[in-house]
Amino acid sequence: MTELENILDECVEEMRAGQNIEDVLEKHTQFAEELRPLLAIASRLESLPAPSPSMAGMTRSMTRFSSDAVARSRRKHRGWPALLYQPALARAAAILVVAAALLWGTTTVSAGALPGDLLYPIKLATERAKFYLTINPEEKAELRIVFSEERLKEVVKAYNRGDGVKEELLETMLEEARKAVEIGAGLTGESGDLLVVRAANLSDYQREVLKRLGDNAPPPDREVFTSWMDMCGQRGGWMRGWVDDAQDAPRDETPTERRNRRMMRCPM
Amino acid sequence: MDIQELDIALKKARKGDRDGLAILYEHFYPKILKYLHYRVGAHVAEDLTADVFLRMLNAINSQKGSFTAWLYTIARNVATDHFRSAKTRRETRLNDDTASNLAAEEEPTDLDDAHHDIEMAIGKLTDDQRELITLKFIQGLSNAEIGEIMDRKQEAVRGLQFRALSALRSNLMETAEV
Numbered sequence: 001m002t003e004l005e006n007i008l009d010e011c012v013e014e015m016r017a018g019q020n021i022e023d024v025l026e027k028h029t030q031f032a033e034e035l036r037p038l039l040a041i042a043s044r045l046e047s048l049p050a051p052s053p054s055m056a057g058m059t060r061s062m063t064r065f066s067s068d069a070v071a072r073s074r075r076k077h078r079g080w081p082a083l084l085y086q087p088a089l090a091r092a093a094a095i096l097v098v099a100a101a102l103l104w105g106t107t108t109v110s111a112g113a114l115p116g117d118l119l120y121p122i123k124l125a126t127e128r129a130k131f132y133l134t135i136n137p138e139e140k141a142e143l144r145i146v147f148s149e150e151r152l153k154e155v156v157k158a159y160n161r162g163d164g165v166k167e168e169l170l171e172t173m174l175e176e177a178r179k180a181v182e183i184g185a186g187l188t189g190e191s192g193d194l195l196v197v198r199a200a201n202l203s204d205y206q207r208e209v210l211k212r213l214g215d216n217a218p219p220p221d222r223e224v225f226t227s228w229m230d231m232c233g234q235r236g237g238w239m240r241g242w243v244d245d246a247q248d249a250p251r252d253e254t255p256t257e258r259r260n261r262r263m264m265r266c267p268m
Numbered sequence: 269m270d271i272q273e274l275d276i277a278l279k280k281a282r283k284g285d286r287d288g289l290a291i292l293y294e295h296f297y298p299k300i301l302k303y304l305h306y307r308v309g310a311h312v313a314e315d316l317t318a319d320v321f322l323r324m325l326n327a328i329n330s331q332k333g334s335f336t337a338w339l340y341t342i343a344r345n346v347a348t349d350h351f352r353s354a355k356t357r358r359e360t361r362l363n364d365d366t367a368s369n370l371a372a373e374e375e376p377t378d379l380d381d382a383h384h385d386i387e388m389a390i391g392k393l394t395d396d397q398r399e400l401i402t403l404k405f406i407q408g409l410s411n412a413e414i415g416e417i418m419d420r421k422q423e424a425v426r427g428l429q430f431r432a433l434s435a436l437r438s439n440l441m442e443t444a445e446v
Contacts, residue, residue, distance in 0.1 A: 002423070002427070004430065005423075005426045005427050005429070005430040006426060008426070008429065008430050008433070009411070009426045009429060009430075012404075012429070016408075037437050038430075038433040038434065038437060041386075041433055041436055041437055041440070042405055042433060044386055045386065045401060045405035045406060046405050046406070046408070048306070048383060048386065048387075048406055049383065050298060050301075050302045051301060051302060051305040051310060051313065065293060065318065065321050065322065065325065
């Protein structure tokens with residue numbers, strides 16, 4: 001039996017090196033009948049597909065791994081900026097998420113998904129993955145603006161589909177724009193101001209779209225749209241005032257103090 | 269990614285470097301997931317894969333020798349712990365259940381009939397045979413690496429390989445007859 005086991009192993013290695021079953025069996029004709037089906041199975045095994053990881057599973061894994069890495073760094077290196085670990089790990093997981101999404105071909109399909117749709121969680125996971133993969137702060141802020149625009153589109157589509165006013169989307173829409181501004185506040189030079197102006201223009205546009213929706217909506221929905229429309233107006237005003245407030249700033253104000261002062265004025 | 273790049277990443281990861289850890293995670297996540305998918309089944313593979321990387325994180329400072337073999341040993345231990353749990357013992361006694369779990373997929377369209385049959389047949393193997401099949405033919409590891417992971421001499425690995433393939437053949441023939 002040992003001889004047969006050794007010959008089987010030899011044949012498997014030769015097949016791995018590129019030979020086909022009949023070629024490797026030529027040297028072992030006396031065992032060919034016994035080995036052929038085993039080698040055929042070995043060949044089938046090597047062609048088994050890799051499993052497609054689920055978004056939920058990968059997100060869980062990413063979260064656990066990242067948080068443990070952070071906890072570990074805190075234990076081992078007291079005083080280290082422990083969160084330094086997180087972005088790289090999150091990026092690694094995000095690469096896997098995007099790869100999985102592309103593999104399934106669901107990224108494009110999910111692009112038009114709305115809350116309640118089967119593919120909507122994939123759409124959000126893909127957005128998060130893109131965000132984690134982006135390192136440059138300006139590009140991150142830009143993505144926040146894109147996400148804010150996307151939430152507005154979803155509000156409009158969902159309302160036209162008969163799903164009612166999705167206030168949670170409107171809240172996220174405003175929050176994404178606020179986060180874009182927050183990133184902009186940390187940038188030096190003109191790029192930060194330009195970002196804030198862009199976010200202000202977006203708020204104006206969102207206000208306009210909500211106004212149009214409200215004008216054609218029945219009274220209860222119109223009231224809801226009006227309150228969110230007003231909030232967009234206030235946010236836009238806050239952002240525009242941001243750029244012009246330099247003269248009000250205390251002379252010895254640090255960039256961080258300036259950012260905090262400005263962010264505290266954000267209308268809620 | 270070549271061996272040199274992985275080696276550099278490993279050295280960095282041992283020092284707690286975030287980029288090194290990220291590279292290892294990114295490179296080995298699909299491999300460990302695939303190993304556990306065929307070893308314990310699709311239903312728990314993802315959660316167990318997460319456990320493997322947490323254990324890796326906690327022990328990477330003391331890791332020596334082949335990193336690949338070491339990581340698969342962790343995965344093997346995680347799978348063994350899983351099988352030891354009361355619930356899993358019940359599942360493994362019911363071979364058909366194990367086989368079905370192995371073949372379970374969230375997206376059934378990903379499976380064609382041929383793959384489904386062979387996954388069912390793998391699920392009916394003994395634990396050692398399934399381990400060997402997974403490491404050798406699905407993961408593509410060498411006999412030396414398998415010997416290190418399974419703590420067996422290479423001739424024992426060759427013997428197990430013969431028995432595992434023969435058992436798999438019988439299982440496939442049974443499936444075909446049904």
